[in-house]
Amino acid sequence: MSTNDNQLPSNFIRQIIADDLSNNKNNGKVVTRFPPEPNGYLHIGHAKSICLNFGIAIENNGACHLRFDDTNPEKESIEYMESIKRDVQWLGFKWNELCHASDYFEPLYRYALQLIEQGQAYVDSLSAEQIRAYRGTLTEPGKASPDRNRSVVENLDLFKRMRAGEFADGQYVLRAKIDMASPNINMRDPAIYRIRRVHHQRTGNDWCIYPMYDYTHCISDAIEGITHSLCTLEFEDHRPLYDWVLDQLHTPCHPQQIEFARLQLEYTIVSKRKLNQLVTEKYVNGWDDPRMPTIAGLRRAGFTPKALRDFCERIGLTKQNSWIEMGVLEYCIREDLNENAWRAMAVLQPLRVVISNYPEGQVESLEISNHPQRHELGKRQVPFSKVILIEQDDFAQIPPPKYKRLIVGGEVRLRGSYVIRCDEVIKDADGNIIELQCSYDPETLGKNPEGRKVKGVIHWVSEQQSYPAEVRLYHRLFNVPQPDNEENFLDALNPDSLEVLTDCRVEASLAKANVENRYQFERTGYFCLDAVDSSDGKLVFNRTVTLREGWVKD
RNA sequence: UGGGUCGUCGCCAAGCGGUAAGGCACGGGGUUUUGAUCUCCGCAUACCAAGGUUCGAAUCCUUGCGACCCAGCCA
Numbered sequence: 155m156s157t158n159d160n161q162l163p164s165n166f167i168r169q170i171i172a173d174d175l176s177n178n179k180n181n182g183k184v185v186t187r188f189p190p191e192p193n194g195y196l197h198i199g200h201a202k203s204i205c206l207n208f209g210i211a212i213e214n215n216g217a218c219h220l221r222f223d224d225t226n227p228e229k230e231s232i233e234y235m236e237s238i239k240r241d242v243q244w245l246g247f248k249w250n251e252l253c254h255a256s257d258y259f260e261p262l263y264r265y266a267l268q269l270i271e272q273g274q275a276y277v278d279s280l281s282a283e284q285i286r287a288y289r290g291t292l293t294e295p296g297k298a299s300p301d302r303n304r305s306v307v308e309n310l311d312l313f314k315r316m317r318a319g320e321f322a323d324g325q326y327v328l329r330a331k332i333d334m335a336s337p338n339i340n341m342r343d344p345a346i347y348r349i350r351r352v353h354h355q356r357t358g359n360d361w362c363i364y365p366m367y368d369y370t371h372c373i374s375d376a377i378e379g380i381t382h383s384l385c386t387l388e389f390e391d392h393r394p395l396y397d398w399v400l401d402q403l404h405t406p407c408h409p410q411q412i413e414f415a416r417l418q419l420e421y422t423i424v425s426k427r428k429l430n431q432l433v434t435e436k437y438v439n440g441w442d443d444p445r446m447p448t449i450a451g452l453r454r455a456g457f458t459p460k461a462l463r464d465f466c467e468r469i470g471l472t473k474q475n476s477w478i479e480m481g482v483l484e485y486c487i488r489e490d491l492n493e494n495a496w497r498a499m500a501v502l503q504p505l506r507v508v509i510s511n512y513p514e515g516q517v518e519s520l521e522i523s524n525h526p527q528r529h530e531l532g533k534r535q536v537p538f539s540k541v542i543l544i545e546q547d548d549f550a551q552i553p554p555p556k557y558k559r560l561i562v563g564g565e566v567r568l569r570g571s572y573v574i575r576c577d578e579v580i581k582d583a584d585g586n587i588i589e590l591q592c593s594y595d596p597e598t599l600g601k602n603p604e605g606r607k608v609k610g611v612i613h614w615v616s617e618q619q620s621y622p623a624e625v626r627l628y629h630r631l632f633n634v635p636q637p638d639n640e641e642n643f644l645d646a647l648n649p650d651s652l653e654v655l656t657d658c659r660v661e662a663s664l665a666k667a668n669v670e671n672r673y674q675f676e677r678t679g680y681f682c683l684d685a686v687d688s689s690d691g692k693l694v695f696n697r698t699v700t701l702r703e704g705w706v707k708d
Numbered sequence: 709u710g711g712g713u714c715g716u717c718g719c720c721a722a723g724c725g726g727u728a729a730g731g732c733a734c735g736g737g738g739u740u741u742u743g744a745u746c747u748c749c750g751c752a753u754a755c756c757a758a759g760g761u762u763c764g765a766a767u768c769c770u771u772g773c774g775a776c777c778c779a780g781c782c783a
Contacts (some may be wrong), residue, residue: 163730164722191783226782282781289779293710296779327781337711339779348781367783391712391778413713415776420719426783468731470721472714475776479719482732492745528746558743567741602741611741677742705743 162213162393162477165471167206167412171214171382171529180354180381180407184216187380188242189371191223192234192355195448196241198462198483205323205466206414207384208247219378222250224256225370227354227403232476237441241449246648251378255370256356258377262316262365265373265403266347267326270309274402275346276302277312278329288334289342295335296342302331313460316349321363323349330369340395344368372396376405382647383409386416387473417469418477420635422447428643437647438631442686444696445631445651454674455628456682456698458494461487477636491672491680496524496531499569499613500660500675500695506589506617509574512540517619520599522570537619538571543659545678548612549590551579556705558610559589565603566610569676573598573608581601582639613676620659623693626684627653662691667693677701 162168168474175182184301188340211218218241224230242249254345271437278301280288290296293334316326328347336342346369351362361499372395375383383396390413415672417424422448430448444455452462465486469478518538524531548566560566565575572594580589595603602608629651636644660675667673669685679701684694 169724189783193783223783229782278781285781286779291710291779324781329781340710342779345781350781364781366781371783372735387713388777389783393712411723415714468720470719470731474714474721476720479732480722487733497742526740526742556743569743573741600741608741610743613742674742674744677744701742701744703743704736 157654161451161530163467163470167210167384168213168381169472170410170412171210174381174410180627183379183381184211185219185379185381186211186216187375187378187386188218188219188249189221189223189374189387190238191226191229192231192238193226193229194234194426194430195237195450197417197424197426197429197446197448197690198452198465199421199447200241201245201449201462202417202466202469203384203386204242204245204247205463206471208242208249208627209467210252210382210384216381217250217667218247219251219253219380221253221374222255223367223371223374224254224354224356225364225367227352228350230355234354237450241453244453245449245462253374253378254356255356255365257372258370259357259361259365260372262373263363266365266369267310267679269330269346270313270328271306272402273306274331275309275328276304276331277309277316278302278343278345279326280453281301282324285345288335292339298334299343299559302343304336313347316363316597317361318345318476319351321349323351323362325349328363330395330399332395338391340368340391341398344395346444347639368392368395371401372399372411373405374405375402375409376400376407379407380409381407383411385411385413387413387475388416389413413473414471415475418475418636418638419447419483420477420479420631422480423632423637423643425638428638431644437644441484444626445628454598454685456491456680456694457487458490458672461490464490467640480630484699488680488702490641491674491698493528495680497522497526497532497663498664498673499536499615500623500625500658500664500676500678500681501543501545501613501615501620502655502658502675503546504615504657504659505546505549506616507542507544507574507585507592508579508589509540509542509592509594511593514540517538517616520570529570536570536661536663537616538568539616539618541617542568542614543617543620544590544612544614546587546672547586548610550574551587559612560610565595565606565608566612567598567608568614569611571599571614572596573603604691605607608668608705611677613678615659616662617659619691621662621665623660623664623695624687625658625660625681625695625697627655627697658694658695664693667695672698674701 176383208218329343329346332341390535442450470694520533575593580590632646634646637643640646680698681695
């Protein structure tokens with residue numbers, strides 16, 4: 155699909171690519187890559203990168219690779235790889251090639267030999283602590299390791315023996331020989347290979363040395379013919395090293411690294427380490443807990459791929475560190491769901507209403523539209539009877555100002571049904587309201603009553619013809635806009651982020667609800683069936699997002 | 709004077725020397741059998757600050773100020 159790019163919002167990366175194309179750089183090709191390390195689940199910050207990389211490729215008739223940056227087997231797993239593939243596909247993207255940094259372990263090794271032969275890499279016997287001490291500080295230059303001038307022959311021998319497994323983990327490291335006095339600390343002879351006897355999820359025990367990110371990433375990009383290597387701002391300082399490696403090795407192509415600001419969303423975190431901690435220490439129920447900002451969590455909560463893609467386009471792309479308000483994400487999902495979700499009625503906290511003048515035992519089938527604007531979505535039958543359930547909040551003995559729901563002696567419209575009047579409140583011995591005695595106006599089905607205006611409309615279900623359900627209301631996971639800035643982000647956790655309602659009743663049509671569908675429970679929000687905890691006999695709904703609130707009672 | 713990057717509305721963000729787009733949020737009208745949706749209107753004489761160049765500066769120059777990133781054998 156090619157896109158008319160003057161319809162897409164301009165951003166600095168689109169401009170760079172347009173310029174490159176007009177200069178026929180890379181022979182007019184655009185190849186990008188999304189390169190996650192498989193050490194956790196993807197989150198909404200990754201969604202931004204996915205939409206960027208795949209989007210750029212689609213817009214320019216180019217290609218985008220999914221590449222696993224799997225050079226640190228200690229933290230990586232097949233489970234994470236599978237989840238990443240699933241999430242990228244669910245977001246609606248197809249990779250042109252599925253790659254792994256580990257596919258290149260052999261060429262990477264040969265390139266390292268070349269660097270050594272060129273006198274641009276050496277085997278160092280300093281310990282990690284010593285290397286840190288030799289590196290200097292932000293304001294002071296580093297100093298050379300005693301091994302820095304080891305001969306090429308000796309370096310070659312040692313590096314080959316590193317690979318052969320003759321040395322213990324940590325005993326040696328291969329370092330690029332650049333500049334120990336560079337003001338850019340990344341250029342002070344960075345380590346590019348370490349000895350680590352760890353089973354690799356793909357290469358097994360073939361290797362006991364593993365290449366480091368800075369050395370691997372640029373070469374992987376070059377091998378794959380990537381034209382634009384898009385990454386986040388913290389790698390700006392690494393670009394000189396990215397370019398240095400490729401310059402020494404004379405690779406067939408030299409991709410351009412371009413950095414952009416990572417997504418920061420208010421009231422949430424996108425640090426993999428911290429998300430991992432929430433899961434392993436059971437602050438949430440897994441990576442796909444609907445409160446998590448992971449793709450899996452958002453999916454389970456009922457977010458749609460379309461809404462997430464729209465969000466990623468709306469937030470823009472710059473080099474400015476910025477915080478996106480939750481309102482933007484909520485707007486995106488509401489916009490999609492408002493248009494596409496089927497309407498239904500569900501009473502979350504039921505209050506029994508007996509319609510005294512309605513015939514005992516009669517059940518009427520009312521036909522109600524599945525969508526108020528999109529009539530092509532059809533209608534459904536909703537049973538009405540003498541005893542119905544309404545929301546406790548929709549009745550008030552002492553109404554707050556501007557209240558337009560049910561009050562004693564007042565009238566209200568039952569959505570898609572009749573107008574009822576509340577005649578009497580029934581209470582138990584403790585004074586709790588347990589039932590309302592109401593009467594209905596048989597002349598008000600499908601038409602307004604004569605001579606009076608009924609302002610309020612409330613939802614309802616028939617007591618007998620409704621189904622029990624559990625409804626989970628999710629609130630923000632954190633109480634502060636920027637939990638990452640707290641001393642301890644766990645202190646900012648919202649203890650009430652999960653609210654479980656177990657006495658809900660949903661209209662009959664929802665008994666056939668399926669996981670793929672999204673529903674608007676009229677007047678309360680957007681919901682979907684929980685993909686994990688629902689079963690044939692049990693309905694569990696997750697609230698994706700509330701409806702926009704135009705009126706909030708005190 | 710360690711290096712790198714960034715400062716345009718409450719939050720994002722266009723703008724690339726010709727006189728401040730757009731979105732979200734917010735406020736106010738209208739429609740509505742969802743306090744939803746939809747719709748109309750309003751919302752920066754002003755672009756971190758101060759100088760300078762120019763007929764003309766958010767855009768160019770100078771000097772300040774502020775914020776973020778970097779001292780893993782993580783990515």
